[in-house]
Amino acid sequence: MENFTPWSALAGGALLGLSAALLMLFTGKIAGISGIIGGLLNPQKHEASWRAAFLTGMILSFLLLDPFGFSFPDTxxxxxxxxxxxxxxxxxxxxxxxxxxxxxxxxxxxxxxxxxxxxxxxxxxxxxxxxxxxxxxxxx
Structure with a gap:
């Protein structure tokens, strides 16, 4: 908790909101992570690719943010x-x-x-x- 700053929280919240809004705007899909993962585990026709892309982007996003000083907390x-x-x-x-x-x-x-x-x-x-x-x- 000692690394918390309001600016990083604001940036993270803005990115979450932006990604959710873009997903809904371009696909009409809701960015609920459990639903996205659930849809990968029980895929419907033409649903797996966008779900996999969304999760891959979410997982690999740290590579884009690392040069700007953002990092995961020490666990x-x-x-x-x-x-x-x-x-x-x-x-x-x-x-x-x-x-x-x-x-x-x-x-x-x-x-x-x-x-x-x-x-x-x-x-x-x-x-x-x-x-x-x-x-x-x-x-x-």
């Missing part, structure tokens, strides 16, 4: 067990909420979807609660 001290459990919980929550944070938080909120507003409030409240517990009790 070498993270427990693989905690990270795995967190990933499973995120996957469960994605299915339970009929969409992921990017789908609800970026696209759904931008479309003023009531379901997405409720979902975003729920996962933001959950995240704040977990951070509070972790900071106060030193667990998780």
């Amino acid at each position: 070498t001290s993270a427990s693989i067990i905690v990270v795995s459990i967190a990933g499973l919980l995120v996957g469960f929550g994605t299915r339970l909420g009929n969409g992921c944070t990017s789908g609800h938080g970026i696209i759904g909120m931008g479309r003023f979807s009531k379901r997405s507003i409720v979902a975003t409030l729920a996962f933001m409240a959950s995240a704040m609660f977990i951070v509070f517990i972790r900071n106060q009790l030193g667990v998780l």
Whole structure:
């Protein structure tokens, strides 16, 4: 958290919004990551190529940003067990909420979807609660 700057957060948010808007503008598709990955795992006709391109661009974007000083946070001290459990919980929550944070938080909120507003409030409240517990009790 010590490397957080409002400018990098603003740039990241702007890039997320731009990519989501461009995908919707040019293809009519929603940039929900869980839906994009799910569509790759169970591909429909003429759907796999744009999904693979979107995910490849997202994964390789660090190559474009590295010369500008952007980098991933250091996660070498993270427990693989905690990270795995967190990933499973995120996957469960994605299915339970009929969409992921990017789908609800970026696209759904931008479309003023009531379901997405409720979902975003729920996962933001959950995240704040977990951070509070972790900071106060030193667990998780």
